[in-house]
Amino acid sequence: MLEIDNLSNEIDGKAILKGLSLSINAGEVHAIMGPNGAGKSTLAYTLGGRPGYEVTGGEASFDGVNLFSLEPHERAAAGLFLGFQYPVEIPGVSNLQFLRESLNSQRKARGEEPLSGGAFIKLAKEKAALLGLDMEMLKRPVNVGFSGGEKKRAEMVQMGILDPKLAILDETDSGLDIDALKVVGAGINAIMRRPDKAVLLITHYQRLLDYVKPDFVHVLAKGRIVKSGGPELALELEREGYAEVVA
Amino acid sequence: MTALALPTRKQEEWRYSDLDAVASVWPLPAPARIAIQPGASEAYHLIQNAAEGAAAIHDYVIDIADGARLDFHLLNIGGKLGRVTFDVTLGRDSHFELGGAIIGGGDQTLEIVTKVTHAQPDATSGQTIRSILGQRATGSYLGSINVARDAQRTDAFQSVKAMLLDRTATANAKPELEIFADDVKCAHGATVGELDRQALFYMASRGMDPATAKTLLLRSFVAGVFDGVPDEAVKDRLEAAALAKLETLV
Numbered sequence: 024m025l026e027i028d029n030l031s032n033e034i035d036g037k038a039i040l041k042g043l044s045l046s047i048n049a050g051e052v053h054a055i056m057g058p059n060g061a062g063k064s065t066l067a068y069t070l071g072g073r074p075g076y077e078v079t080g081g082e083a084s085f086d087g088v089n090l091f092s093l094e095p096h097e098r099a100a101a102g103l104f105l106g107f108q109y110p111v112e113i114p115g116v117s118n119l120q121f122l123r124e125s126l127n128s129q130r131k132a133r134g135e136e137p138l139s140g141g142a143f144i145k146l147a148k149e150k151a152a153l154l155g156l157d158m159e160m161l162k163r164p165v166n167v168g169f170s171g172g173e174k175k176r177a178e179m180v181q182m183g184i185l186d187p188k189l190a191i192l193d194e195t196d197s198g199l200d201i202d203a204l205k206v207v208g209a210g211i212n213a214i215m216r217r218p219d220k221a222v223l224l225i226t227h228y229q230r231l232l233d234y235v236k237p238d239f240v241h242v243l244a245k246g247r248i249v250k251s252g253g254p255e256l257a258l259e260l261e262r263e264g265y266a267e268v269v270a
Numbered sequence: 271m272t273a274l275a276l277p278t279r280k281q282e283e284w285r286y287s288d289l290d291a292v293a294s295v296w297p298l299p300a301p302a303r304i305a306i307q308p309g310a311s312e313a314y315h316l317i318q319n320a321a322e323g324a325a326a327i328h329d330y331v332i333d334i335a336d337g338a339r340l341d342f343h344l345l346n347i348g349g350k351l352g353r354v355t356f357d358v359t360l361g362r363d364s365h366f367e368l369g370g371a372i373i374g375g376g377d378q379t380l381e382i383v384t385k386v387t388h389a390q391p392d393a394t395s396g397q398t399i400r401s402i403l404g405q406r407a408t409g410s411y412l413g414s415i416n417v418a419r420d421a422q423r424t425d426a427f428q429s430v431k432a433m434l435l436d437r438t439a440t441a442n443a444k445p446e447l448e449i450f451a452d453d454v455k456c457a458h459g460a461t462v463g464e465l466d467r468q469a470l471f472y473m474a475s476r477g478m479d480p481a482t483a484k485t486l487l488l489r490s491f492v493a494g495v496f497d498g499v500p501d502e503a504v505k506d507r508l509e510a511a512a513l514a515k516l517e518t519l520v
Contacts (some may be wrong), residue, residue: 071475074467099477111472115490121473124486129477165472185476 024049024189024221025070025090030081031246032069039065041246042081047189047221054224054232054257057243058265063225064108066243067193071105072098085189099125100132102188104181106195110174113165118177119147121165122184129185150183154210171198179210190215191223196231208234229261244269283355286410286442288379291325291351301329301357306338308361313341313500317511320349322376327353336361336390343499344370345508346380347515355383362390368397369495373515374407374439384413388421388451395426399443400492404435404519410442415458419450428458433465433491435484435519484520489513 025047032040039062069076072095083090127137154176240256277284320326326349374380401409432441443460473483499505
């Protein structure tokens with residue numbers, strides 16, 4: 024589904040990713056772990072197409088399409104979802120309006136009919152219930168006045184509504200207490216654990232991986248994948264620390 | 271007014287105007303007069319959407335009598351020059367509310383000029399102005415609030431915000447206060463900004479195409495200006511005209 028080959032990039036002329044390769048197939052959950060400053064968030068933003076994240080070498084293809092030939096909104100319409108470490112606040116635009124415009128933009132790009140107001144509200148209610156988020160929250164402006172945990176739940180509600188093929192979740196576990204972590208973990212499994220979908224979890228800690236079990240774990244350090252393994256690698260990292268494993 | 275010579279840029283209220291366009295319609299007709307009777311409450315609106323290249327100047331002289339109220343909603347979007355001026359005098363315990371939006375592109379010059387005089391005690395006034403300017407357009411708000419010596423307990427505000435879509439567009443905001451009473455509350459604020467790039471990327475990451483995302487952000491920016499329009503049909507017309515204009519800019 025996603026093939027990243029020897030990817031390098033720069034932000035403000037500074038090299039961050041230095042020849043990163045990674046292959047993700049449908050039905051798989053991958054976790055990328057690594058120390059601060061390794062380039063984890065940079066990888067997420069680069070795949071999402073954030074302005075300023077300049078690709079200087081290598082390739083990434085998503086379902087056989089060159090990802091970097093697509094604009095950010097086209098990547099979303101192709102089925103890519105980026106979960107933000109710090110979800111953005113948009114005063115004056117309600118979550119429901121934001122999501123309906125997003126979903127219908129995606130549907131239009133794929134040549135599908137827009138979803139009616141009634142059908143959309145039904146979908147939003149279902150996904151909000153899945154993540155334990157009050158529908159009233161979705162009537163409020165996007166992320167404005169939300170706690171850290173509410174922002175992350177709202178992100179997963181967005182994911183549920185937009186129904187992507189591949190979710191790249193950047194520290195979705197940060198800011199969550201244990202109860203919220205369980206709910207969000209269960210939400211990710213319910214929405215994304217399917218044979219035709221895949222997940223790339225970016226995290227510092229093992230704890231999310233207790234709820235969303237990865238098939239593969241990778242260690243990202245100094246801009247490239249330095250070690251890959253099964254779920255046991257995450258436990259080893261937790262036990263020994265990055266310094267030991269990366270060395 | 272008609273006897274006067276053409277204005278020059280040395281006159282403060284004409285400083286940012288398009289004087290060539292002004293000359294094409296000079297001399298101006300007498301201003302429209304609105305008188306709100308004591309205790310009455312009325313709502314007026316204007317959609318200034320003159321043809322491309324035209325010069326449209328609307329001058330209002332407004333008297334709001336004791337205990338009366340006027341809500342005026344203005345959408346200023348048309349013509350090469352679109353200029354709307356208000357000279358308002360408030361009676362005792364009266365209220366003037368102005369909700370104004372300027373949306374301009376091309377080489378348009380769009381202006382709102384207000385002079386609100388609190389001549390008597392206990393009157394209130396509110397002015398909310400939002401401007402969206404693209405390409406080489408110029409949008410200006412020049413607003414003075416004058417509080418007479420006896421106009422105690424005046425409560426007035428001016429909230430002026432402009433959004434520039436291009437570096438070549440210009441916004442001028444000049445709130446001005448002249449106060450001769452001592453028990454007075456006058457608030458004013460003016461900001462000029464650009465679309466939030468982080469919000470635009472967030473919206474794109476959810477699949478929104480750039481035009482839809484920008485339009486949504488801009489609609490939320492001007493929302494509120496027309497919230498207080500009492501007649502739903504008028505409100506719909508104002509919002510529809512604003513949206514149609516916005517869509518030509520993004």
